[in-house]
Amino acid sequence: MCPIGMVLLRDCVGDNSTVCKPCPEGTFMNEPNCLEKCFSCKTCSKEQGLYFSRPCSTISNAVCEVMDGYHCADFSEMECTIAVNHTKCHEGQEIKTPGTKTSDTVCHPCPEGFYSPLGVNCTRWTNCSIRDEVMEKEGNSVKDVQCKPTSRRRDSLIATAVLFFFFLFFCLSFLFKKYIGQSDKKNHQKKYGNHSNGLSVPVPETSQNTQEENREEDTILL
Secondary structure, eight states, X not given: OBOTTEEEEEOOXXXXXXXXXXXXXXXXXXXXXXXXXXXXXOOOOGGGTEEEEXXXXXXXXXXXXXXXXXXXXXXXXXXXXXEEEOOOOOTTEEEEEOOOSSSOOEEEEOOTTEEOSSSSOOEEOOOXXXXXXXXXXXXXXXXXXXXXXXXXXXXXXXXXXXXHHHHHHHHHXXXXXXXXXXXXXXXXXXXXOOXXXXXXXXXXXXXXXXXXXXXHHHHHHO
8 A cells, every 4th residue: 555645656566566656736645545646635715715724735635724704604524615704784783793713793783772883882872961962863773862052051152252252352452562562662762772761861952053142142241
């Protein structure tokens, strides 16, 4: 008999022993045999939702595993041959049991008072009264309820906004007056000059006629 990894090439005849040949690539033989052909290796393709966890060799077949996000849909000799995507829950549903490599996802509709826009988890409707609001539109299994402020809260928001803008106007007015005052002070100093006592006194000019009149009055007195 031929050993594992090999098959029969020529039987023993007379004084000639059995002649064996190794399995070619893509085939294998995992037991002693008298066969003339090796077994074909199985494939693990992405199209089947499978990948190689162990490649094929001349002495053992390949081992396939199910890809993440898939579950086995067909078994053959205790091994998965085809895997398919997990089911995605629809809007208004939640995942009750997550899918595994051997079982599909189990979905469950949201109960009354809950919603699920993505089909993952069901979330309880918003309680408008906790936020001092009232319901404007009722929710469903896909959308949350819509709330709106009460008249009392709306008036409070308006009053807060008015106070804020009044405070902002006061601050801007104060800064503007301060800027104008500093600008006037700079212009005054530029025109009259700076003095140690902080006051600017213009110096009057004496005309030539006034000087001559003063000299005549001094001559008459003498």
